[in-house]
Amino acid sequence: MYKPIIISDKNLKSVKLKKIITRIFKFSRLNKPNIILVVGGDGFMLQTLKKYKKKSKLFYGINSGNYGFLMNKFSKKQLIKNIDKSKMIHISPLEMKVITKNKTRKILAINEVSILRQSRQAANLSIKNKSNYLMRRLVADGVLVSTPAGSTAYNLSVHGPILSLNSKKISVAPISPFRPRRWSGKIVSDKSKIIITNLNYLKRPVSAVADNIEVRNAKKITISVQNKIKFNLLYDKNKSLQKKIKLEQLIKETS
Numbered sequence: 001m002y003k004p005i006i007i008s009d010k011n012l013k014s015v016k017l018k019k020i021i022t023r024i025f026k027f028s029r030l031n032k033p034n035i036i037l038v039v040g041g042d043g044f045m046l047q048t049l050k051k052y053k054k055k056s057k058l059f060y061g062i063n064s065g066n067y068g069f070l071m072n073k074f075s076k077k078q079l080i081k082n083i084d085k086s087k088m089i090h091i092s093p094l095e096m097k098v099i100t101k102n103k104t105r106k107i108l109a110i111n112e113v114s115i116l117r118q119s120r121q122a123a124n125l126s127i128k129n130k131s132n133y134l135m136r137r138l139v140a141d142g143v144l145v146s147t148p149a150g151s152t153a154y155n156l157s158v159h160g161p162i163l164s165l166n167s168k169k170i171s172v173a174p175i176s177p178f179r180p181r182r183w184s185g186k187i188v189s190d191k192s193k194i195i196i197t198n199l200n201y202l203k204r205p206v207s208a209v210a211d212n213i214e215v216r217n218a219k220k221i222t223i224s225v226q227n228k229i230k231f232n233l234l235y236d237k238n239k240s241l242q243k244k245i246k247l248e249q250l251i252k253e254t255s
Helices: 012-024 042-051 079-084 241-254
Strands: 005-008 035-040 058-063 087-091 094-099 104-109 112-117 123-129 132-146 169-179 186-189 193-198 206-210 213-215 220-225 231-235
Touching: 005 012, 012 035, 012 079, 035 042, 042 058, 094 112, 094 206, 104 206, 104 213, 112 123, 112 220, 132 193
Parallel strands: 005 035, 035 058, 058 231
Antiparallel strands: 087 231, 094 104, 094 220, 112 132, 112 206, 123 132, 123 193, 132 169, 169 186, 193 220, 206 213
16 A cells, blocks of 8 residues: 655645645555645646656646646545546657757746747747748747647637647647738647747747746747656546546537
C-alpha cells in the first residue's frame, strides 16, 4: 500500500483542502504507487506538471479553483476509491523556442502557445509549417497554437477547433484577424514544426506566451510537439479528460 505526495497551491481554499486530505492519508493508503496529488486549479496543475517533468509520476488533480478542466472533483468519502479506480491518460506538451534580440529561450506549454501584440498596433506575422507557408502575412492581434488538451481553453475562446486527445493534431488559430479577415486557421499534424516570424518586430512588437510564461519582444517563434515527454494524468472513472472534451464539443455544436 502506498502513500501519495500531496502538493497544494498557496491560496486559503487549497491549503485547507490539503489539510483535510493529509488527515485522510494518516489512516489510509492507495493501491497505486508514485502518485502526486495536486490541489489547486488548472494553472497550478500546469506549473506542477512542468516542475516534475523529469520524474515518472502519476498526477491526480483535486480542484479548488474555478472550472478545473484538468482536475477532479473532491469527495471526502470517495477519495481513496476514486483514485484507486482512476484511469490514466498521456499528454505531450509543446516546446516553444523564442528568439529575441538578445537571447533564445525554450519553454514547455501543455495547453497552448499564444503570440500576442504588445502595442496598440496589430501584429504582422508569417506562419510556416516547416518550409511551407500556412499564411505569408497575417495582420491580427496574434495567433494561438494549441494541443488537444488545451483546445477547450483559450483556443476555444478564439473560435479554434476542439481536438480529441487521440487526434495526433494541433490547432493553429488566429486571434482577431484583420487581414485576411476570414482566415480561420489550420489543423496540422503533431509532427509539424510551426515557425512564426514577426515581420515588423521594431514597430509592432509581440510577446510569446507558453501557458502562463511570457517572453516579450519575440522576433521568431518555433513550436513543435515533444512526443518524447509524456505527462501521466489520472481521472475519475466516469469523468475522464476525453469525456470533458466531448462534452465541450456538444456544447459548442448546440450553442
